[in-house]
Each structure stands twice: as structure tokens, then as C-alpha cells.
Amino acid sequence: MFLLAASCACAQAPSGSAPTGVTMKQLMVDLVYPAANDILLFISRGEPRNESEWAGVRRGAATLAEAGNLLAMRAGTRKGDWTKDAKLLADTGTALYRAALAKDAKALMAMADALDASCTTCHKQYRPDIFPAEGGSK
Ligand code: HEC
Incomplete structure (x- = not known):
């Protein structure tokens, strides 16, 4: 009985922490970066060549769109333009997803710079220590 009561008390996560335990860095490395990379790969090759490649673009774009929403929820105590x-990123992911749904290769190719900018806009402000002077999202 006592043990049961005690185990209930420690189930609470510390306030303000991410409920999943996935850190911002892990979100970037394991979710956001691979999604962006998949899309840029298809763009750099020319254009998606078959349904499976378009599905890859849709997956990446949907991931970026939802990751943008997720990041907005993780504003925490950050000041400035974090939510914006x-x-x-959410808007760019959504636009990419629409282009992929429509299999509009021209629209997709035209969005490479916008995709890069959706990363660097935030990194310039919130990751200045690592941000490469020459730009880019790596
Ligand atoms: C709303 C803000 C925001 C957006 C948008 C964003 N990032 Fe990040 N990113 C960060 C922050 C903050 C860090 C630093 C995380 C840390 O080290 O704690 C980071 C770090 C990274 C890292 C380095 C992780 C490491 O190894 O230290 C990579 C790679 C990365 N982001 C990729 C991307 C890509 C690609 C995009 C765009 C598709 C993107 N990010 C969009 C905020 C953002």
C-alpha cells in the first residue's frame, strides 16, 4: 500500500521539461535534419522520379511541417522571434507538402532556398555559436 502511493508521486515530469525527453539537439539531428536532407537530395538530383520518391518528399515535408509546430510549442522561456x-519552418514544410501532393516538380525545385532559409533564420538567432559564417544549414 505504502509503496503504491510512493510510486504514484514520482510519475510527474519536472515542470518545463519536454515530456518525451527528446532534447532540442536530438530533434534537430534525428528528425529535422534528415527530413530536410531527403528533400534536398531529390531536388539536387533533378526531380523525384517515381511514386516512391514522391512519397519520400511527402514524408520529409510532412515531418518539417509538424516539426515547425512542435518547435513553436517548445518556445519555453526563449525571447525574440522563436515562435515566428x-x-x-511549419509554413515551408506545408508548401513543400502541397507541391509533393501535386507532384509539382517545378514548385519543389523552386523551394530549395526557402527550405534553407527556414533553418538559417532560426539558427542565426538561437545557434550563433555554431552557425557557419558562410551560411548554410549544416
Ligand atoms: C525555431 C528554431 C529552429 C529551426 C526552425 C531550425 N532549427 Fe536547427 N537548431 C535550433 C537550435 C536551438 C539548435 C541548437 C540545439 C542545441 O545544441 O541544443 C539547432 C541545432 C541544429 C543542428 C545541430 C545539432 C548538433 O549537432 O549540435 C542541426 C543539424 C540543425 N539544427 C538542423 C536544422 C535544419 C536542417 C533545419 C531546417 C530544416 C533547422 N535545424 C531548423 C533551432 C532551430
């Missing part, structure tokens, strides 16, 4: 920057 996160929304830019």
Missing part, C-alpha cells in the same frame, strides 16, 4: 521562426 518555428512557424516559418
Whole structure:
């Protein structure tokens, strides 16, 4: 009985922490970066060549759109443009997803710079220590 009561008390996560335990860095490395990379790969090759490649673009784009929403929820105590920057990623992901749904290769190719900018806009402000002077989202 006592043990049961005690185990209930420690089930609470510390306030303000991410409920999943996935850190911001892990979100970037394991979710956001691979999704962006998949899309850029198809763009750099020319264009998606078959249904499976378009599905890859849709997967990446949907991931970026939802990651933008997720980042907006993780504003925490950050000041400045965090929410706006996160929304830019969500909007870019949404536009990419629409292009992929329509299999509009021209629209997709035209969005490479916007995709890069959706990363660097936030990194410039919130990751200045690592941000490469020459730009880019790596
Ligand atoms: C709303 C803000 C925001 C957006 C948008 C964003 N990032 Fe990040 N990113 C960060 C922050 C903050 C860090 C630093 C995380 C840390 O080290 O704690 C980071 C770090 C990274 C890292 C380095 C992780 C490491 O190894 O230290 C990569 C790679 C990365 N982001 C990729 C991307 C890509 C690609 C995009 C765009 C598709 C993107 N990010 C969009 C906020 C953002």
C-alpha cells in the first residue's frame, strides 16, 4: 500500500521539461535534419522520379511541417522571434507538402532556398555559436 502511493508521486515530469525527453539537439539531428536532407537530395538530383520518391518528399515535408509546430510549442522561456521562426519552418514544410501532393516538380525545385532559409533564420538567432559564417544549414 505504502509503496503504491510512493510510486504514484514520482510519475510527474519536472515542470518545463519536454515530456518525451527528446532534447532540442536530438530533434534537430534525428528528425529535422534528415527530413530536410531527403528533400534536398531529390531536388539536387533533378526531380523525384517515381511514386516512391514522391512519397519520400511527402514524408520529409510532412515531418518539417509538424516539426515547425512542435518547435513553436517548445518556445519555453526563449525571447525574440522563436515562435515566428518555428512557424516559418511549419509554413515551408506545408508548401513543400502541397507541391509533393501535386507532384509539382517545378514548385519543389523552386523551394530549395526557402527550405534553407527556414533553418538559417532560426539558427542565426538561437545557434550563433555554431552557425557557419558562410551560411548554410549544416
Ligand atoms: C525555431 C528554431 C529552429 C529551426 C526552425 C531550425 N532549427 Fe536547427 N537548431 C535550433 C537550435 C536551438 C539548435 C541548437 C540545439 C542545441 O545544441 O541544443 C539547432 C541545432 C541544429 C543542428 C545541430 C545539432 C548538433 O549537432 O549540435 C542541426 C543539424 C540543425 N539544427 C538542423 C536544422 C535544419 C536542417 C533545419 C531546417 C530544416 C533547422 N535545424 C531548423 C533551432 C532551430
